[in-house]
Amino acid sequence: MKHISDETANKILDGEIDLHKNSQISEHINNCAECRSMINVYITIEDALKNQSGIYAPENILDATMKKIKLARKRNKQNINIALNKTYSVIFMLIVSAIGAFIIAAPLKIEVNLSSEERLISFIKNLSINFYGIVAGDLFRAGVAFLFIISAYLIYDINKSFIEKAKKIISR
Amino acid sequence: MNMDPASEEKIIKSILNGKTDDFTLIIKEYKDKAYSLVKKILKNEFDAEETLQDAFLKAFNSLGSFRGDSKFSTWLYRIVYNEAMTRLSSKNKKIEALSVSIDEEIEMFECRQISDYEISDAAELLNKLIAGLPPKYSAALNLFYQEGFSYDEIADIMGIALSNVKIILHRSRKALKDVIIKKNLQKELV
Numbered sequence: 250m251k252h253i254s255d256e257t258a259n260k261i262l263d264g265e266i267d268l269h270k271n272s273q274i275s276e277h278i279n280n281c282a283e284c285r286s287m288i289n290v291y292i293t294i295e296d297a298l299k300n301q302s303g304i305y306a307p308e309n310i311l312d313a314t315m316k317k318i319k320l321a322r323k324r325n326k327q328n329i330n331i332a333l334n335k336t337y338s339v340i341f342m343l344i345v346s347a348i349g350a351f352i353i354a355a356p357l358k359i360e361v362n363l364s365s366e367e368r369l370i371s372f373i374k375n376l377s378i379n380f381y382g383i384v385a386g387d388l389f390r391a392g393v394a395f396l397f398i399i400s401a402y403l404i405y406d407i408n409k410s411f412i413e414k415a416k417k418i419i420s421r
Numbered sequence: 422m423n424m425d426p427a428s429e430e431k432i433i434k435s436i437l438n439g440k441t442d443d444f445t446l447i448i449k450e451y452k453d454k455a456y457s458l459v460k461k462i463l464k465n466e467f468d469a470e471e472t473l474q475d476a477f478l479k480a481f482n483s484l485g486s487f488r489g490d491s492k493f494s495t496w497l498y499r500i501v502y503n504e505a506m507t508r509l510s511s512k513n514k515k516i517e518a519l520s521v522s523i524d525e526e527i528e529m530f531e532c533r534q535i536s537d538y539e540i541s542d543a544a545e546l547l548n549k550l551i552a553g554l555p556p557k558y559s560a561a562l563n564l565f566y567q568e569g570f571s572y573d574e575i576a577d578i579m580g581i582a583l584s585n586v587k588i589i590l591h592r593s594r595k596a597l598k599d600v601i602i603k604k605n606l607q608k609e610l611v
Contacts, residue, residue, distance in 0.1 A: 255595045298547070301567060304457040306456035310470060311445060315445060318441065
């Protein structure tokens with residue numbers, strides 16, 4: 250029989266070859282000093298690797314890591330806050346634009362000579378005119394207002410999971 | 422001391438619920454083992470410390486994505502291993518002259534002078550020998566012998582095929598054996 254290869258020796262170490270069941274190999278090892286010596290070196294290495302003492306991390310690693318984590322969280326919260334505020338601002342601006350588009354659906358006619366009470370009544374009347382105007386057919390302007398509202402809703406909906414996650418992170 | 426999976430799960434839940442300081446329990450549990458792995462890959466204390474901190478930070482940030490499909494230790498070691506390999510590749514990019522193939526590294530390892538291994542302590546000798554191996558090899562040895570991970574778990578951590586894990590372990594043991602026989606170091610190792 251040829252000398253035992255490194256591959257076979259490794260298979261013996263891994264338990265893939267059982268020497269009790271493979272008499273040809275075990276006999277060869279018993280009779281061949283060279284192969285026996287090689288297997289012994291492998292066993293010595295394996296034992297040494299198994300019994301190797303661990304390496305200890307530097308003592309400050311815990312504090313340094315926690316400091317890093319807290320700093321990163323602080324920065325992360327700040328960034329999330331900025332992103333959240335930007336999202337809210339866009340939604341708010343779109344809602345304001347929608348209201349604006351609704352109000353200017355028909356130009357307001359406010360008389361200068363009226364008292365403040367009469368001006369308010371006139372304003373409300375104009376608003377209802379605007380509303381009837383929309384119903385009556387000022388669909389273009391109403392459409393613009395509707396688009397703004399839809400955009401605000403879509404932006405909220407797209408960013409919903411982000412907003413929820415952001416709120417969670419900020420509250421942690 | 423080994424933390425059982427149930428306690429780990431409790432700690433993870435508590436961290437995710439806002440108790441950030443509970444992450445110290447995770448760090449305390451894994452810092453030495455993870456440091457050992459990182460140091461064997463990077464072969465430098467300063468880099469190992471920095472990398473381990475970054476790896477823990479990454480683990481903290483992605484704790485929510487841990488689904489429990491694998492053991493927590495496997496998940497954590499995957500992050501630590503990847504972080505160390507990323508640091509290593511960025512270092513190698515900086516020093517391009519040092520980036521040699523694994524075969525060349527093994528050859529260099531076997532050709533080292535005997536004086537490199539003139540050490541009194543067997544453990545120290547083994548550490549020196551392992552430190553001379555290519556990073557992937559010493560990492561695989563560390564995960565298998567020190568941490569007791571199975572071939573499957575090592576494949577998962579290192580992101581390689583199971584057959585490659587076996588090849589790496591076989592080649593590491595063979596490289597160690599060859600250098601020990603060549604330099605006649607059997608006695609020192611016992």
